[in-house]
Amino acid sequence: MDNHTEKSIGHVQDLSNDGVNRRGFLKCMAWAGTGLVWTMSGGLSASRVFAKTHGKGASKTSDFSFVQISDSHIGFDKAANPDVTVTLQTAINKINALPDAPDFIIHTGDLSHLSKPSEFDTLDQLLRGTSAKQIYFVPGEHDMLTDNGEQYLQRYGKGTKGNGWYSFDHKGVHFVGLVNVANLKAGGLGSLGHEQLEWLEDDLKPKSSSTPIVLFAHIPLWTIYSDWGWGTDDSEQALSYVKRFGSVTVLNGHIHQVMQKIEGKISFHTAMSTAFPQPAPGTAPSAGPMKVPAEQLQRVLGIADVNYVVSGTSLAVVDSALDASK
Amino acid sequence: MKGTCKSRTSNSALTLTIGLLLIVLSGRSSASQPSGSAIHNLVPATNSSDAGTEIKIDNFAFVPGALTVKTGTRVIWVNHDDIPHTVDSTEGKFRSGALDTDDHFQFLFMDPGEYQFFCRLHPKMTGKIIVQP
Numbered sequence: 236m237d238n239h240t241e242k243s244i245g246h247v248q249d250l251s252n253d254g255v256n257r258r259g260f261l262k263c264m265a266w267a268g269t270g271l272v273w274t275m276s277g278g279l280s281a282s283r284v285f286a287k288t289h290g291k292g293a294s295k296t297s298d299f300s301f302v303q304i305s306d307s308h309i310g311f312d313k314a315a316n317p318d319v320t321v322t323l324q325t326a327i328n329k330i331n332a333l334p335d336a337p338d339f340i341i342h343t344g345d346l347s348h349l350s351k352p353s354e355f356d357t358l359d360q361l362l363r364g365t366s367a368k369q370i371y372f373v374p375g376e377h378d379m380l381t382d383n384g385e386q387y388l389q390r391y392g393k394g395t396k397g398n399g400w401y402s403f404d405h406k407g408v409h410f411v412g413l414v415n416v417a418n419l420k421a422g423g424l425g426s427l428g429h430e431q432l433e434w435l436e437d438d439l440k441p442k443s444s445s446t447p448i449v450l451f452a453h454i455p456l457w458t459i460y461s462d463w464g465w466g467t468d469d470s471e472q473a474l475s476y477v478k479r480f481g482s483v484t485v486l487n488g489h490i491h492q493v494m495q496k497i498e499g500k501i502s503f504h505t506a507m508s509t510a511f512p513q514p515a516p517g518t519a520p521s522a523g524p525m526k527v528p529a530e531q532l533q534r535v536l537g538i539a540d541v542n543y544v545v546s547g548t549s550l551a552v553v554d555s556a557l558d559a560s561k
Numbered sequence: 562m563k564g565t566c567k568s569r570t571s572n573s574a575l576t577l578t579i580g581l582l583l584i585v586l587s588g589r590s591s592a593s594q595p596s597g598s599a600i601h602n603l604v605p606a607t608n609s610s611d612a613g614t615e616i617k618i619d620n621f622a623f624v625p626g627a628l629t630v631k632t633g634t635r636v637i638w639v640n641h642d643d644i645p646h647t648v649d650s651t652e653g654k655f656r657s658g659a660l661d662t663d664d665h666f667q668f669l670f671m672d673p674g675e676y677q678f679f680c681r682l683h684p685k686m687t688g689k690i691i692v693q694p
Contacts, residue, residue: 313643313662349645349659376682377645380659421651421679421687463621464685521621522683523644 305488344375
């Protein structure tokens with residue numbers, strides 16, 4: 236699995252044994268704070284350090300950009316971040332400062348921490364301040380705590396099917412929001428379920444193979460670390476439906492850190508959280524909130540700016556930490 | 562069945578009031594009543610086997626992961642983790658709802674058998690209670 240993004244952004248942890256009690260301080264934390272641009276041409280990846288070339292202004296009408304944010308966990312108030320609304324606001328300010336306003340925002344789930352109405356209210360209020368005209372959501376497991384996601388569906392489920400899946404087209408790109416956090420089975424990973432998979436297959440059928448596809452869901456659609464539940468049991472079937480397409484981008488959240496993988500014409504990307512970081516796989520006793528020194532918090536939280544260029548064959552994803560300057 | 566026992570003062574007062582009322586009305590030992598009813602979660606301990614046995618939830622794990630008890634035992638799960646978890650019976654026999662840090666859930670096991678449970682948020686977290694006669 237490719238971890239280039241991890242190295243260049245400097246997601247380096249002290250792996251020695253005095254190490255990572257995730258609720259204690261991380262003593263060694265190297266951080267470069269630069270954004271890395273991944274682009275793909277014909278299935279091969281090339282990377283270049285993000286520079287001021289970004290943001291000259293999209294000259295072609297079909298070029299566009301959007302932003303992925305994830306895991307805002309409104310309602311979380313423990314040591315790893317006592318006020319997640321502050322860091323979410325920082326992320327919003329960062330979005331608003333982008334040279335090209337994104338066409339929309341995609342939130343890949345865990346909007347709330349405990350599915351409380353007040354948490355969703357607070358999130359909505361904050362997101363009203365973004366420059367984006369539209370926000371698309373998929374739920375995380377933290378949004379499903381009341382009767383299989385009723386609170387979430389009431390607010391964000393309009394026009395969706397089942398537990399909240401849907402698709403839309405934007406400037407020639409086909410976006411599909413999937414829900415893999417409902418009806419989870421004991422001992423299992425994320426789950427899409429038979430009904431949603433059938434819907435997905437039908438949804439993609441009429442699309443020509445040259446249509447760029449973006450799938451987004453909360454839990455990663457590839458197995459990053461099974462012991463911590465970082466994967467989806469039936470994602471292989473979903474991915475089999477997109478194999479024929481020339482460009483597929485999969486955007487996920489849930490793990491609160493950036494991971495990327497390229498498999499053929501499918502590029503996978505997980506986003507940082509705007510609330511709190513989590514440890515890298517296997518580096519801590521469990522996957523939960525990881526406390527870092529206060530001055531470093533903004534380096535481990537961030538957004539992803541995704542650019543689609545018509546002349547290219549794919550979408551370029553740029554992760555940047557909250558304190559990285561553009 | 563949704564558990565109703567969480568650590569809140571008002572719930573404790575209500576628990577005691579309803580519990581006392583039930584003891585007066587029932588006039589029988591709690592061991593002979595069917596398991597799984599919500600009422601049992603409100604009845605305070607009336608005999609020694611009902612002393613309460615604790616499962617700690619921490620670091621995304623139930624500790625111990627397997628517990629053997631006698632019928633009539635009340636098991637209490639306490640969340641010591643800094644993230645919410647749930648306690649859900651795989652057969653729908655009990656369901657805690659979201660337990661945040663320091664919340665707890667309890668269930669009185671009346672019938673012998675094996676009761677598997679897991680966390681609905683983090684389904685890799687599993688455990689079981691073995692209830693012996």
